[in-house]
Amino acid sequence: MEREFMFTGIGGQGVQLGASVLGHAATLEDRFVMLFGMYGGEMRGGTTDSTLVIADEPISAPPIVSKTWGAIVMHHEYWVPTRDKLRPGSAVFLNSTLFADEFDRDPYCVVEVPATAIASDLGAHMAGSMVMVGAVAASTGLVSLDSLVAAMKDSLPSYRKQHAPLNEKALSAGFEYAEAGATPAWTDG
């Protein structure tokens, strides 16, 4: 079983880090993972996306996918190309604090998470992607919270290690916010 995700947003929102934390967490749980980030020459401010595929066997999908099982959308700026890759029934996680676009929600399982607001309440407005990743994990059962925390600690570069405690709170907050098992990824448990 392969689950593809598009993780999109504005550079600086933690899109690449969020996808990396999810991917590393799945690796810790012995899943097969593929992660391919694309971003412009500018480090921040441009649109950014990461393709994440998690599977329980060697992955067939190439690093660029046409259709995804789920999407994590941090901002409406990159919504349209993300929407175009969704299948009917795809799980869509919207950062409802910032997402300001109208679209037909009927074909999808939309989960709204006020990720940026939750992160700000924690005093970590940059940690919205961690809140989002926590929520995705809870809703899909993709990985456990423990794996996410361990993966987050592994993924932080040495010069950002001081952010680990707040990131951990953000992951937990997102995990608690989302309804557990609302959009299950692993139908075989």
Place this chain on the structure above:
Amino acid sequence: MGDVNDMAGTTSRGTVTIETERCKGCELCIPACPPDVLSMSTEVNEIGFRYPELRPGCTGCSACLLVCPDFVFEVYRYETPQQYEVTP
């Protein structure tokens, strides 16, 4: 080698062997020889080159060996200097 001229042509403190068959006749040894006791042959060797010949007065200084690109010289120094009659 300050006393070389006194002995030139009469006394040899040293000598050389010359592998004349390997000589390519470049003549670099001729001006290099401080006592001026090397001169080119009139005959040619198997590969068609003239080669150096030694006259009395060698000091065994090795200058010929140093400048020779074809490694044809070996240099010896006598235990006792050798005297030669010189044809005027």
Place this chain on the structure above:
Amino acid sequence: MSDILPTSAPPSVPAKKIAGFKPDLLMKENHNLCPGCGEPVALRKLLEAIEAVGAQERTIGVIGIGCYTSFGSGIDVDLVQALHGRAPSVATGVKRMRPETLVFTLQGDGDMVNEGLQEVIHTAARGESVTCVLLNNGVFGETGGHMTATTVLGQRTKNSLEGRDAGYHGYPILIGDLLAQLEGTAYAARGSVHDAASVMATGRMLRRALETQEKGLGFSFVEVLTMCPTGWFIPTAEGPDYLDKVMGSVHTVGELKRKAHD
């Protein structure tokens, strides 16, 4: 002609051999280089310098492309044959993997100063612990006497028939002086083989360069001016004088740098 002495065999009276045909590290006396060529003379001194520092059983040479290339097959040390210009880079890889060895390169002026100029400069700048030896005769000897980057102004070559003209052909590169400026260069010298005293001085330079490498002081370099009467289109006997007067007046002989030595 009665005063011509026999020279075909060692003397029959007691005498001490003070110098033999060839260095121990040369496998054969014969080579195919032209009459009057200065390169074998320089190579003899290089091999003697290797023997003098006692590195016979831990030396690796990297040979470029030129007349001396054929000579290389008769040298009894491990060799890597490189492409034109590439020897300093190849030597870098050799030395990094075999730091216990003494590594030298052998290149001509066309090889080092034309084709491979940046390689020798970067190798020197890195302070790579190798000894690069340049045999500089100011022409591409192997192709038949064409102009190189070290050909001096006024020098006639096959493609500067009226003599090298600064306005048309540009100026020669004094590579030894250039390399001496670099911080990574610990030893740089320019010798010549136009007379016996120069040959001996060149031998001392080569030995100091190898000692510099042995002491791990950095990059070492010896440029040797060599005669190429064939490429210069002059009689062999005039080679030494031409080398001294024409090349030596521009590429001045002497030690150019001796850093933290002795």
Place this chain on the structure above:
Amino acid sequence: MTRRLMEGSEAMAEAAIAAGCRFFAGYPMTPFTELLEGFAKRLPESGGACINAESELEAVGMAWGAVATGARAATGSTGQGLSLMQESFSEITRAELPLVIFNMARGQGDYYQSTRGGGHGDYRHIVLAPADAQEAVELTQLAFDLADRWRNPVLIYGDYLIAHANESVDITPRTYPPLPPKDWAVDGTLGGSGESRTVNPLGVDKKSLGIDPEGLWNRLQEKHERIECEEVRVETGFTEDAELVVVAFGSVGRFVRHVVREMRADGLKVGFVRPITLWPFPSEAVAAAAHAAGRVAVLEQNAGQMIDDVRLAVLGAAPVVAIGGISTDRSGFGVGDLLNPAAVRGRIEGALSTGGNFR
């Protein structure tokens, strides 16, 4: 657990070091740069050296020297940088040195360069084309073994996706049959013994005191013929009852494999052949698949290079059509619109339904 999530470049560098590579030299160029970074980071702690060379010419020269000493060594670049290295590759191959070369290419326009021997003279490199990071790791380790076994350079043809995608990989060193001793390598110890060695591309044997270019040429050709017999590697899928077989290599081969699986799930009778060795080319597998299917499409990210080898394999027994093309983005790294399963499927369906532009 032995699998780790790693960027392909980093995984390949680690795999090379796990395989015993102790020297690397390169010059930065996207998408090769991260491989150089990987070696720069990991080689010193493994007792090796990685030199950020001042040019590709110098990088290949340094690797040449390192490999001549018997060390496992590698260099690489993108195809552009490899163009600069070709003169040395020619000589290194003739000197029978086991160099490993990475081409982290910008697309697939370097197929000719890789498989024809981009430099002067008659020579071949064994060319391995991984489709994903795990295969890149395995082929990197295999490359060092093949290079030593055959005393011939081995080139790994990667690309932007192989270099930059993060994937789950297992870098446990593989074991291979014993190799012949490196009794040709230079270590300096035989100086003055009359047995000193020379590593050269001229056929020089110090004992013979001359060069033997014809003997060298004969020996190399005989070796290359044996490699062609013994080292072919290929993956095929669904070729038994296919009505169209698609030939693709590397990352593009991965897209094709995935799309063919999807199309099979939808009941469409397509198959694929993915050459893993581009040289020696898996001509027999291609020919067998072509004979069974009766139609062949070649999807490569260039104007049609591998298609020459496919046609030589098929020898007119089945029509062969090119359904690839350049696929580039503004940055020129070879990640363009064709690298998309939907686009790949469109090309294959076109060939399947209309017969395509069969020539």
